[in-house]
Amino acid sequence: DLHILCEEAKWGQLKRVITTVTSGEQQDVSEDDFDYSEWTSDDLKRELRKKEGPYEWTPLMLSCVRAPLDLLALLVQTEPAACLIADKSGSLPIHFLSCWRRGNFVDVLLKVMVESAPVS
Numbered sequence: 019d020l021h022i023l024c025e026e027a028k029w030g031q032l033k034r035v036i037t038t039v040t041s042g043e044q045q046d047v048s049e050d051d052f053d054y055s056e057w058t059s060d061d062l063k064r065e066l067r068k069k070e071g072p073y074e075w076t077p078l079m080l081s082c083v084r085a086p087l088d089l090l091a092l093l094v095q096t097e098p099a100a101c102l103i104a105d106k107s108g109s110l111p112i113h114f115l116s117c118w119r120r121g122n123f124v125d126v127l128l129k130v131m132v133e134s135a136p137v138s
Contacts, residue, residue, distance in 0.1 A: 019052055021070045024080035029089050032077075036062065036096055066097035074106040082114035087123060091130045098134035 023032040035054050039062045057065075066077055078093045078100045085093075094101060101111055112131070115124050 020065050020077045021068070021075075021080060022052075024077045024085075027084055029081075029085055032081075033089055033092060036092055040096060063097045063099075066093065066100045067103060069103065069105065072106075076100050076103055076105075076111070078103075078111045079105060079109075079114055082111055083118045087126060090123075090127055094127065094130045095134050098131065101131050101134075 020032065020035070023035070039054060039057045040059055042059070069076055078090075078097075081090055081093060104110055112124070112128070115127055
């Protein structure tokens with residue numbers, strides 16, 4: 019699943035799954051013996067909000083420490099609600115970024131988060 023791709027830092031495969039599912043194209047999308055070809059955008063978003071493991075991390079949380087900036091932006095744009103999901107200790111993805119990333123990562127991701135936020 020997406021959590022495994024994130025845990026194993028398979029960024030190219032993760033990006034391929036996200037872009038294929040969000041494009042709506044019916045293609046064979048299999049990564050590491052997991053078939054994503056039947057997934058809809060709603061399935062993808064649900065998976066991006068799903069917490070797993072002992073720390074209850076989402077794919078975005080797992081990606082915050084090492085993923086390329088463009089992939090983090092893609093994750094946020096695909097499911098902005100994942101930015102508001104806390105792990106078992108109450109930390110949000112922005113906490114992971116601010117603790118583990120340097121340079122403009124936090125600034126750029128904050129901008130993407132604001133731009134991707136649903137208007138209420």
